[in-house]
Amino acid sequence: MLVTCIGILFAGHYKALDGLSKTIMATLTVATVTAVIIAASNGSVAPADYQAPSPWTIAAIGFIVVTMGWMPAPIEISSITSMWLKSQCKKQTVTAQSALFDFNVGYIGTAILALVFVALGALVIHGSGTELSASGVGFSHQLVGMYASTIDEWSRYLIAVIAFFCIFGSTITVIDGYSRAIAESQRLLQNQSEENPKSYQAWVILVSVAAISIIAFFAKALMPMLNFAMIMAFVTTPIFALLNYILVSKTELPKALQMGSKLKALSIIGLIYLFGFLAVFIWWKWLM
Numbered sequence: 001m002l003v004t005c006i007g008i009l010f011a012g013h014y015k016a017l018d019g020l021s022k023t024i025m026a027t028l029t030v031a032t033v034t035a036v037i038i039a040a041s042n043g044s045v046a047p048a049d050y051q052a053p054s055p056w057t058i059a060a061i062g063f064i065v066v067t068m069g070w071m072p073a074p075i076e077i078s079s080i081t082s083m084w085l086k087s088q089c090k091k092q093t094v095t096a097q098s099a100l101f102d103f104n105v106g107y108i109g110t111a112i113l114a115l116v117f118v119a120l121g122a123l124v125i126h127g128s129g130t131e132l133s134a135s136g137v138g139f140s141h142q143l144v145g146m147y148a149s150t151i152d153e154w155s156r157y158l159i160a161v162i163a164f165f166c167i168f169g170s171t172i173t174v175i176d177g178y179s180r181a182i183a184e185s186q187r188l189l190q191n192q193s194e195e196n197p198k199s200y201q202a203w204v205i206l207v208s209v210a211a212i213s214i215i216a217f218f219a220k221a222l223m224p225m226l227n228f229a230m231i232m233a234f235v236t237t238p239i240f241a242l243l244n245y246i247l248v249s250k251t252e253l254p255k256a257l258q259m260g261s262k263l264k265a266l267s268i269i270g271l272i273y274l275f276g277f278l279a280v281f282i283w284w285k286w287l288m
Contacts, residue, residue, distance in 0.1 A: 029109075031155070031159060045128045058284060067230075069231060234281070
């Protein structure tokens with residue numbers, strides 16, 4: 001799978017795959033919303049006397065942090081999106097309005113879809129006594145089975161194919177995005193005036209090798225891997241958020257891209273919240 005991703009990126013066919021990924025994502029969204037509607041009409045699988053653990057406890061902090069790690073997406077997606085826009089500008093005209101519209105549609109759409117997935121899990125898994133598998137293969141079977149049990153058995157193979165293409169699209173997106181960002185960082189650190197395609201290709205290979213190494217190491221420990229990755233994502237989020245804020249507020253930008261007073265206030269509130277919650281998490285994890 002990684003070899004295929006590398007081949008597509010080196011051949012420059014990412015744009016075609018990007019169009020296919022959007023179609024696949026739209027199909028998954030329709031299927032997930034349909035599954036939630038059907039599950040809601042059937043009612044929760046939890047027994048009537050089931051007592052859910054309270055989320056308003058100190059012990060819930062770890063779960064909240066894990067959940068926030070990638071919700072609705074890692075915050076460094078801002079840098080990756082900027083790299084894609086920079087590449088896009090070489091081939092077509094990109095306006096501030098179109099760039100912000102594309103980002104907001106993807107970001108807000110992901111947030112809404114995350115809520116839909118939470119609803120599906122709450123209706124189909126929560127209180128059922130089902131324990132999520134720790135392996136990637138086992139979890140994939142459970143995910144597909146969740147759709148099949150909710151919509152109908154005929155949807156099993158359709159959802160399996162859609163899920164595969166979503167994972168495939170996500171894999172190639174991450175490899176391309178992180179490789180572009182690291183290659184650009186290298187260019188800036190070395191004071192190079194032009195991009196070096198060979199540097200990008202080298203980072204694509206290195207990122208892919210790192211990915212397969214992590215997968216091999218955590219082959220039967222999907223949940224611990226996700227917990228570690230999402231906690232690290234949350235711990236670094238305030239730093240990335242602060243860097244984003246400094247960059248946007250201190251750089252001379254066109255009027256269409258400048259922060260207004262409302263957005264500036266929202267950004268400061270967000271920074272206070274992120275650093276405050278990080279302090280609470282550090283206290284709970286290591287000091288309490």
